[in-house]
Amino acid sequence: AQSVAQPEDQVNVAEGNPLTVKCTYSVSGNPYLFWYVQYPNRGLQFLLKYITGDNLVKGSYGFEAEFNKSQTSFHLKKPSALVSDSALYFCAVRHMDSNYQLIWGAGTKLIIKP
């Protein structure tokens, strides 16, 4: 079965420090990977995606993610965290049998402390 795992329910980082939100996946074939963010009382917003090409993907708000095929990971990173980055982050992979259905991780709550 295809799945996405976000092993940390919550990540706490001090403002200005680098942050990493972890994501691993299990999928047959080549994965299409996505990160979305949900700010309080808002909908899900697209951050970035990996389809093919360079393993380091740059996205919105200074975030980036590195696709690692051997470790089946797609960790989200940012060099210097802002308090405004505090939100709920979701990793997703596209279902191999469907061109459209997304399979999601459980989400990681990111808290940036001043």
Added chain:
Amino acid sequence: EAGVTQFPSHSVIEKGQTVTLRCDPISGHDNLYWYRRVMGKEIKFLLHFVKESKQDESGMPNNRFLAERTGGTYSTLKVQPAELEDSGVYFCASSWTANEQFFGPGTRLTVL
């Protein structure tokens, strides 16, 4: 350009009642999706429309859920009768291609 909109933002109903959620996709997006997140758990796919046709409804939990997209524009998701386990946040998304789905703010459904 207007984004995906959902109505209502919150709904509180009693077990056994009926609720209808509405989603207005981004204009021109043929693909429309419904997802659900039960509190603290992962987001689960419910179904996918291409225009007015159901492309994939493999995620619909049971026959108490009925989704429609008449005319290929907005979509409704009706739960009848609602049960306690139906509580959660229902997200709608739309897309032009398969590579990026745009999400609405969600409808928080509470069944008492």
